[in-house]
Amino acid sequence: MARExxxxxxxxxxxxxxxxxxxxxxxxxxxxxxxxxxxxDKSNAHKWLSGHTPREVVRPLILEALSRRLGRPITHADAGFPSPPDQDTTTQGTFDSLLDLGRLTMERRGMLSLGLFSVALSVPDWEDVVGRLSAVTTGKTGRIGMHEVELSTP
Incomplete structure (x- = not known):
């Protein structure tokens, strides 16, 4: 019987x-x-990717290593592992739901900011928005200090 x-x-x-x-x-x-x-060792990693379920004591180590590398929490469900038997399924379900909600929120924020700049670009006479967008993305923003403010006041 072949493993998936x-x-x-x-x-x-x-x-x-x-x-x-x-x-x-x-x-x-x-x-x-x-x-x-x-x-x-690498043979263990190959077995995990081939469908063998890692030992229960190794799973949290795998999840932590992946979380560190990818910069986000990785759950048992994310990695295709069964839920730990000693963990309350209600608590784990709540935790997974909160992580999913956080991910969706971050995706929505990116889409909203992209949509805002897209709308701004379509409005006539908003060329300065383009300049601001390129300045922010390239990191070439400038600061205005009190000296510049004093120069502009009559």
Whole structure:
């Protein structure tokens, strides 16, 4: 019976741009920091991506390594792992829901700012918006101090 690959974990692994060895090393670093005696190698990482479920004690280490690399919390569900048996499913469901809500909020913020600049660009005589947008994206914004304010007052 062939196992189905863990597509969720595979996608996270690709997003992290790790080799199998780098993945295993990252998990081992987290294990050392957590004072755990768990050690993995690239063959373990290959097995996880191929559909083998990691041992229960290793899963939090994998999630932490991925979270650090990707700069966001990664849950059991995100990685295609079963929920931990010792965790209340209601609490885990609430936690996952809050993380999903945070992700959606961040996506909406990006879309709103993009929409604002798109609308501003379509309004006539708003050329300065284009200049402001390019200044913000390139990091070339200027500061106006009291000297400039005093010069402009009559």
């Amino acid at each position: 690959p863990n597509e969720q974990l595979r996608q996270l692994h690709q997003e992290a741009k790790w080799t199998l060895g780098q993945f295993a090393n990252a998990v081992n670093r987290v294990a050392i920091e957590a004072m755990s005696d768990q050690r993995v």
